[in-house]
Amino acid sequence: MERIRVWIVEDDRDWLRGLTAYLNRESDMEVVYASGEPEEVRSALLEGKASADVILMDIMLDGVPEGVRLAEEAALSTGARVIMLTSMEEKELILRSFQAGAIDYQIKSDFEALPAAVRAAASRQSPISPAAAERMREEFRRLKQLEREFEVKKMRDLITPAELELLELIDEGYSQSQIAEKRFLSLRTVKNHVGNILRKLKSESSKDAAKQAKEMGLFDREQGGE
Numbered sequence: 254m255e256r257i258r259v260w261i262v263e264d265d266r267d268w269l270r271g272l273t274a275y276l277n278r279e280s281d282m283e284v285v286y287a288s289g290e291p292e293e294v295r296s297a298l299l300e301g302k303a304s305a306d307v308i309l310m311d312i313m314l315d316g317v318p319e320g321v322r323l324a325e326e327a328a329l330s331t332g333a334r335v336i337m338l339t340s341m342e343e344k345e346l347i348l349r350s351f352q353a354g355a356i357d358y359q360i361k362s363d364f365e366a367l368p369a370a371v372r373a374a375a376s377r378q379s380p381i382s383p384a385a386a387e388r389m390r391e392e393f394r395r396l397k398q399l400e401r402e403f404e405v406k407k408m409r410d411l412i413t414p415a416e417l418e419l420l421e422l423i424d425e426g427y428s429q430s431q432i433a434e435k436r437f438l439s440l441r442t443v444k445n446h447v448g449n450i451l452r453k454l455k456s457e458s459s460k461d462a463a464k465q466a467k468e469m470g471l472f473d474r475e476q477g478g479e
Contacts, residue, residue, distance in 0.1 A: 257282040257375045260308040260331075262323060263338065264289035264315055272309070272364065279368050291319045298330040305333040306375045309367070310355070312339045312346050321349050328354035334374035336367075405469045411453045412466075419446050421472050424463035 259282055263269040266289060273284045285303040288294050291314055297303070308327050312320040324335045337350045337358040347358050359370050412420070422432050429447065433440045447459050456462035466472065 257371060258285045258304055258306045259283065259371060260285065260303070260305040260327070260333070261287045262289065262291075262294055262308065262314070262320065262327075263287075263311040264313075265311075268361070272367070275364065276368065276371070282368070282371060289314065291315070291323060294323055295326065298326060305331045307371045308333045308335045309359075309371070310335050310337050312337050312350060318346050318349070321346060321353050324350055324355045325353035334377070336370055336374055401469075405471065408454070408466065408469060409471065412450060416446055416450050417466065417471060419443070420450065420459070420463045420466045423447075423459050424467050424472065429459075 259276055261269060261272055261276075261284055263272065269287055269289055273287050276282055276284050285305065286297060288297070289311075305327075308324075308331070310320045310324050310327065312318055314320050314323070320337065324337065327333060328335050334357075335350075335355040337347065337355045338361050339347065339358055340361055350358065357370060357374060359367055409417075419432060419436075422435070427435065429443045430440055432438070433443045436443075450456070450462050451459065454462050454465065456465065
């Protein structure tokens with residue numbers, strides 16, 4: 254039976270030796286290369302020192318996420334399937350690892366799951382584990398929230414408090430003439446305000462602009478005293 258050829262990149266030498274011995278006890282796999290030095294790994298990649306089917310890549314090497322960069326280089330150079338090794342504290346780097354070409358990740362403390370992960374990666378039967386998929390969904394949700402917060406801030410920076418108040422009145426159903434009367438303004442002034450808002454927000458109508466502001470929670474935040 255042909256063995257699965259495994260690389261391990263890990264800067265904790267004791268853990269590297271232990272994991273190498275642990276995987277080599279599996280009858281269907283063999284650790285053909287092991288190192289904790291990024292430059293050594295890069296040299297091995299350039300020299301084609303040993304072919305790999307699966308690479309176990311520590312995210313943090315010498316205290317920095319060098320494994321993320323190495324994952325991309327290794328995947329491109331060898332065509333191997335890269336599994337990231339991470340601690341619980343490093344999980345925010347998982348999305349970057351997938352973007353770099355990794356196909357899975359494993360928590361170091363759960364080392365007993367590694368043989369099965371290696372087999373799944375080598376057979377290409379499991380492109381991404383359920384745990385990895387959930388982590389990616391969490392990260393996408395976090396990024397989506399950050400994107401929304403950025404858009405809200407951008408909109409708040411674009412329009413003045415007076416314009417925001419005008420949008421709120423429009424959302425409540427007031428016409429421009431009613432707003433002018435309610436705020437003791439000329440109709441022309443209100444129209445100018447509306448024109449400025451539409452230009453800033455690139456909206457087609459004042460109702461669309463008011464709806465946009467409401468959906469972003471700007472009226473609620475304003476009422477909340479922010």
